[in-house]
Amino acid sequence: MNNIIQAEIPEQLCQQAELLIQQGWASNLQEIINDALRRYLESHQELLTEAFIQEDVEWGLRGND
Amino acid sequence: MTNKTLVVADAGVLIHLDELGALDVLRNYEAVFVPNAVWVEVLHHRPQALKNDSIALIHVSDVSYSPKVTAMARLFTLHSGEYEALNVCLDQEIDTLLTDDTAARLAANNLNIKVHGTLGLLIRAVRCDLRSPDNILQLLADIPKKTTLHIRPQLLISVIEQVKQEWLNNK
Structure with a gap:
């Protein structure tokens, strides 16, 4: 099942996306938005964020710089 | 060779520390480099953070771009501030980036750049007798x-x- 979301996207981003589509790097805007969201979610996983915070706390407590 | 007393800052850390009235926890760094895209972002959201006299902020208006960072930025969908901050780290041979963004941390790890965030910097302030x-x-x-x-x-x-x-x- 797909959800329909309404969002405002800056003009410049839209133009860049359209250019990619025209050049054949993507089929349509939908594909680009899905891919961008997927990549964002992959690089902002909760476990990863928490691991980084824990590392930071350890450095704060016991680092040498 | 790297200079350990210099750091590069992303917008989040400067904004979050200023929101807490704690930007001074950065005062024992010799200088905090702020790339132009970060400067513009902080100016927009928290201009007073750039007027703090207790820390040595250096506005880097001319950023050289590395193909390595460009590849990482695409891979991790970094924003312009994070992208410029990583470029300044490589260009100025500064081995530490201050950011709270997970994707920027991932990219920095891949470039052998150390990363610290707001929480770590606050806790470090006790270790350094700043707070x-x-x-x-x-x-x-x-x-x-x-x-x-x-x-x-x-x-x-x-x-x-x-x-x-x-x-x-x-x-």
Whole structure:
């Protein structure tokens, strides 16, 4: 099942996306938005964020710089 | 060769520390390099952070771009500030980036750049005798209500407990 979301996207981003589509790097805007969201979610996983915070706390407590 | 007393800052850390009135925890760094895209972002959201006299902010208006960073930026969908910050790290041979963004941390790790965030910097302030443990515990507790830094409440509680225990044991 797909959800329909309404969002405002800056003009410049839209133009860049359209250019990619025209050049054949993507089929349509939908594909680009899905891919961008997927990549964002992959690089902002909760476990990863928490691991980084824990590392930071350890450095704060016991680092040498 | 790298200079350990220099750091590059992303917008989040400067904004979050200023929201807590704690930018001075950066004062024992010789200089904090702020790339132009970060400068513009902070100017937009928290201009007073750039007027803090206790820290040496250096506005880097001319950034050289590395193909390595460009590849990382695409891979991790970095924003322009994070992208410029990583480029300044490589260009100026600075081995530490200050950021709270997970994707920027991932990219920095891949470029062998050390990363520290708001929480680590606050806790470090006690180690460096810049702030008292009680003061930092209060600032950590203030994060949800005073800042735009998002952290899972239970994780923040566990961090506060952890550092409180550590400092109590070291008394």
